[in-house]
Amino acid sequence: MGKKYSKPKDQHRSSFNPDDTLEGETINITPRHSPVQDGRSTASRPLYPKSKSKAFHFRRASKKATAKTMDIYRQEISTNDHKLSLEELEFKYRTSLTEGLPRELAARMLVKYGRNELEAVATRSMFLVFLNYMFGGFAAILWGSLALSVIAFSINYTIHPDQLDEMYLSIVLFVILVGTGVFGFIQEYKNSKLIDSFKKMVPKTATVIRGGVLSNVSVEEIVPGDLIRLEGGDVVPADLRIIESHSLKVDNSSITGESEPQTRCVNATDDNPLETGNLAFFSTNVIEGGGKGIVIATGQATLIGHIATLTSGLAPESTPMKQEVKRFIKFITIYAICVSSLVTILGLSMGKEGFEMFIYFIGLLVANIPEALLVTITACLTLMAKRMSNKNCMVRNMHAVETLGQTNVICSDKTGTLTQNRMTVSHMYYDNNIFDVLSPTYVNGTTYNYLYLCRCAILCSRATFKEAQRTIPVMQRAVLGDASETAVLKCMELLTRNTKKTRKEFPKIFEIPFNSANKYQLSIHKRPNDDYLLLVLKGAPERVIDRCSSVMIEEHELPLLDSERKRLVNILMELGYMGERVLAFADLKLPSEYTADYEFSDMINFPVTGLRFVGFMSLIDPPRPGVREAVAKCKRAGISVVMVTGDHPVTAMSIARKVGIISPENDTVQDIAKRRKISVSQVIPQEVQACKACVIPGYDMRKMTAGELDEIVQRYEELVFARTSPQQKLQIVEAYQKTGKIVAVTGDGVNDSPALKKADIGIAMGICGSDVSKDAADLVLLDDNFASIVMGIEEGRIIYDNLKKSIAYILTSNIPEVVPFVIYLMLGTPRIITVIAVLILDVGTDLWPGISLAYEPAESDIMDRPPRDPKFDNLVGMKLILFCYLNIGTLQTFGSLASYFFTMAEYGFLWDRLINIQDEWYSESNAIYDSYNVEWTHEDRMTLERMGVSAYFLALVVTQISDCLISKTRRLSLAQHGFTNGVMIKGLLFEVLLSAFVVYCPYINVKLGFHPVNCYVVMCPVLPFAVLIFIYDEIRKYIIRQNPDGWFYRNTYY
Amino acid sequence: MTASPKFSKKGHRWGYNKEDGTYYGRDKRSWAKISLFYMVFYGMLAALVAICMWVFFQTLDPRIPKWQMEGSIIGTNPGLGFRPMPTDDNAESTLIWFEGSNKTNYVKWVDNLMGYLDKYYTPGKTEKGTASIRRCSYTHPPQRGQVCDFDVRLWEECSPDKFFNYHRNAPCIFLKLNRIYGWIPQFYNDPNDLPEEMPDQLKQHIRSVKPEERDTIWISCEGENPADIEYLGPIRYFPKVQGFPGYYYPFENTEGYLSPLVAVQFERPLAGIVINIECKAWAKNVKHSRADRTGSVHFELLID
Secondary structure, eight states: OHHHHHHHHHHOGGGOOHHHHHHOOOOOOOOTTHHHHTTTTTOOOTTOTTTOOHHHHHHHHHHHHHHHHHHHHHSOOOOOGGGSOHHHHHHHTTOOTTTOBOHHHHHHHHHHHOOSSOOOOOOOOHHHHHHHHHHSTHHHHHHHHHHHHHHHHHHHHHHOTTOOHHHHHHHHHHHHHHHHHHHHHHHHHTTOOHHHHHHHTSOSEEEEEETTEEEEEEGGGOOTTOEEEEETTOBOOSEEEEEEEEEEEEEOHHHHOOOSOEEEOSSOOOSSTTTOTTEEOTTOEEEEEEEEEEEEEOGGGSHHHHHHHHHHHSOOOOOHHHHHHHHHHHHHHHHHHHHHHHHHHHHHHTTOOHHHHHHHHHHHHHHHSOTTHHHHHHHHHHHHHHHHHTTTEEESSHHHHHHHHHOOEEEEOSTTTTBOSSOEEEEEEETTEEEETTSTTOOOOOSHHHHHHHHHHHHSOOOEEOSSOTTSOGGGSOEESOHHHHHHHHHHHHHHSOHHHHHHHSOEEEEEOOOTTTOEEEEEEEOTTOSSEEEEEEEOHHHHHHHEEEEEETTEEEEOOHHHHHHHHHHHHHHHHTTOEEEEEEEEEOOTTOOTTSOOOTTTOSOOSSEEEEEEEEEEOOBOTTHHHHHHHHHHTTOEEEEEOSSOHHHHHHHHHHHTSSOTTOOOHHHHHHHHTOOGGGSOHHHHHHOSEEEEEHHHHHTSOHHHHHHHHHHOSEEEEESOOHHHHHHHHHHHHHTTOOEEEEEOSGGGHHHHHHSSEEEEETTTOOHHHHHHOSEEETTOOHHHHHHHHHHHHHHHHHHHHHHHHHHHTHHHHHHHHHHHHHHOOSOSSOHHHHHIIIIIITHHHHHHGGGOOOSSOGGGSOOOOTTTOOSSOHHHHHIIIIIIHHHHHHHHHHHHHHHHHHTTOOHHHHTTOHHHHTSSOSOEEOTTSOEEOHHHHHHHHHHHHHHHHHHHHHHHHHHHHHHTOSSSOHHHHOOOOHHHHHHHHHHHHHHHHHHHSTTHHHHTTOOOOOHHHHHHHHHHHHHHHHHHHHHHHHHHHHSTTSHHHHHHOO | OOSOOOTTTTTTOOSEETTTTEETTBOHHHHHHHHHHHHHHHHHHHHHHHHHHHHHHHTSOSSSOSSOGGGSSSTTSOBEEEESOOOGGGTTOOEEEEOTTOHHHHHHHHHHHHHHHHHHHSTTTTTTTOSOEEOOOSSSOOOTTOEEOOOGGGGTTOOGGGGGGGGGTOOEEEEEEOOOBTOOOOOOOOTTSOOTTSOHHHHHHHHHSOGGGGOEEEEEEEESSHHHHHHHOOEEEESSSSEEEGGGOSBOOOTTOOOOEEEEEESSOOTTSOEEEEEEEEOTTOOOBTTTTBSEEEEEEEEO
């Protein structure tokens, strides 16, 4: 991996110097923001210090080697190329602004800098992943068992070629191992196409000027210094400094997430390369206009290359679930080996034969391991993922579902996620009042003031509805025009219902569209019957007010006095403080010398002052419906919602307040400053200390050290990050993770993908998100709705609870599987259970019911409790194991043993005869007498043994059904919980049918070591125990409910 | 609650903890509580198991098996067995391999036989004398509740006093039919209606036997191959009526019941070679199956 990372190092743009790079080899890179970066690369959370295996440590260590190179990509890209003059640029890249690079130099540069393409950063080899699924986890110990069993078979085969027990066992083990391995691998395989989508974004050819000749060059061959010509519809082929622009507009949405096209110009408009208007980035689209640019970076050195490298290089945090499972596997493996070895050694010391104990050891090992557990977990998660997909939440990484349930922090985007990403008129000012138009109680005005405002808003607009949309609700109609005009038009159509008629009534004679110099837009209209022309104007409020000399208030036009002006400015501030974009409207009856025949011109040969002010409209991107409730739900569930947005702090805070991210009772420093009418810096430190909410703009964050950020993240309950850059988003995520939080992050742009990858849960937006962000994410919200995340969290918590139930169900049967082996050894009985029977139970009958527990509905409102603390609440805790093994497992064992002994007694061997019968039983003797002195041939004894095994097996299945029923709930009575889980009914039916099949199907049953047995004889003894299990657990749960902190809760509630 | 059990919460803190005085995460009181719980829990469970088993065993008769004849696993075709059993260290072998010249060697086989025949030489010993034992004959079959003794003198040559002739390389092998509750043999008692495959020697023997003594399950032993027959040499059967007398049947688990035995003496088997021998029991309702080892039995003889 190191080799791959070293390459972009050479290409790094921040220290580009043609002389150095062409002649010398070494380039020294000094991170510009090194204080901020300190310690970030090793930001791993020491949550599970004890669960790390040696292999884990090893991987960590090798990762460290690349951490330094990774750091380079962590920084915000830094280049000065946008600040260079064109001459300097020309000199630096040895190019010509007219002729481009000489061909010969271009060829040399290509050799030097490599092809202009994104490299696949070494990902985990698929083969290794496959091996991991094949041999990792329980598979290792099962392969061990398989090897032992093959050895046993080959030894035994040389002596008794007719005994094939071990062969069947080997085959069954092999099938199980390959089956589970392939199953897991397939799930993982789907997850591995990240870099591919980066490649998809790369354009094919570009128009390049080299040596003064215009030619089409394959994008891969573009080198720094190349002169590129851009036209509408092109894809930018590398990072460019614009040197010529003809209203060039690019769509940067794939990089920054901003959906509005950005105008590109020649001169730097900002120090920040991301913000400046004279850079165009690799893979973005040219929307309109044209221009030329000099290539300043290619391939991995481009902005998108940085992000791609950073994203692929970031190790996603191992999910808490995976860690839990790892821990649990370790525990069970050690436990199984210890128990098996101990009992085997005991057997050997009792003078048992070596070979016999060898086979016995395999049996114990297999019986102690819940083979199907991992498959069950995978299946449960897959099912949950499917269920979530039906609720607009596509799951790309199954383990994420459960992680979502533990989320403490959601770092959410604003635009599109919390808000509708649709500018809407929210307030109107007229009649001396601010009206909330979106409020359901809003009533239309009736005054002239209101009518004039509406008229002005309808006329002074270039936006129109597309044709043939009468039947569509206004808000959904397609509009030609920019976002704010669209918003005004829709609002007017909603309020007046006659925009079209009004426009017809006042035909437009002349207009001046909005431009950034005037900051207003005006148009002139003539109503046929009127003897005057009407000028309507809208624009930036300050500019508009300046041009006004009168004001419309209710029915009257009054002169605009200074006091009135001041009032308007206050209104303006108030609207501005709500984070809304304000438009002011004014109109004017033009003097009579201006008639329809007058030649109006752009040079403004008509009065644009002395206007009549008619009102304000303020626009906002309103919160999505349901988000407020979702945020409230999150807070109730102990999850903090943090807004991370590129928007202005004021807008961000306003939305944060609207959706409840900042609760009404919590003040920010800005609130205090506003109340006191002082500036933020004047607020006294004590008050700053008392603030529980905070808005942190990106420019402030840039000045902080990593430590300060960590502190802030811990100190404030409610945080809004505004004006943040992608790298800062990553920093925020890491800061939260450092404090031990489980972080979910939403994002849509390419720039978000590192943060998405780094987060415990990356959530991408399905509608407006870029492919890259979707690939880096664990979840994709198909409806871009924040509320869906909350639904996901709920599902995650349910699945966690249900997985516990599944595991409890599956683990319980270990005891009745192991105890017969011990009895066989200690009491010298015939075999009570066989290894194959154990495998059929674990991987056959238990499988479906175990999975069906994933479908259980939640027992209580799981969103009313805080996220689980991984330090205290483990998936498989000691309580769960003890309860399964010592309580339910024991009950099952007794019940099944009752069935076994009773069956044997029915056929003549009372239990006292069975004790220590082993030597005779397996001898060649053809006449072993039973309790009735009847003599049994070897063949008959083996048949009876198979019947005994069948009886034990069937009885165990019956108790497992009981176990499945009690596992449905952890606290509620089954009567309260109900039996709505249809899958479980199917699962239990399957369990019954499969067990009946293996025991009663001719031929198959002999191969598997079973023999048909009288069902009645099996059921009679075990049914009381099955009922007892049920009753015992109901009593236990009743006590837990009555005494929620009592002994039973503390000792048996898992 | 002063001390709360921290079993799962601090699962890693094993052993004694001085600070809060806990052993394996629990203090003494907590240990006492959980021990008490499991004692009561398992105690009640054990009681329940006992009650359960007692109830179920009430459904079983202590002397009459529930499943008999066709309903049972062993069915109606009795297994044929031989004694002495090859020794334990070679448990699955059917080879009787001894040295007539080596006393310690053949005494093992004799002891093996005697271990089995003990109850024939000291009848009633195992049944504590409560059994009603009498001498039976073909004309005097036992009454219900009575059992027949077995006259060991009928084995003549094959007696422990003569080391069952192992020392003379003319070993006696004892054959017996497995006991099947309620099984009544259907005898080949008509000399004119004997199966084809019955050895001629046996056919002749049946014809020579008194008609009332023909209610017998006949026994025949032969070398498996012509070579084996040659190596095996002459065979003698004890008692004189070559088989199990019919009056021992049916077996009804009466106290003191002894299975009838036939001693087969191979008078001059060839030494130094493994001889395959197959013995068969003959009755109309005995089928011969080597795989199930019912109705017939196979063993090998090797004399050094």
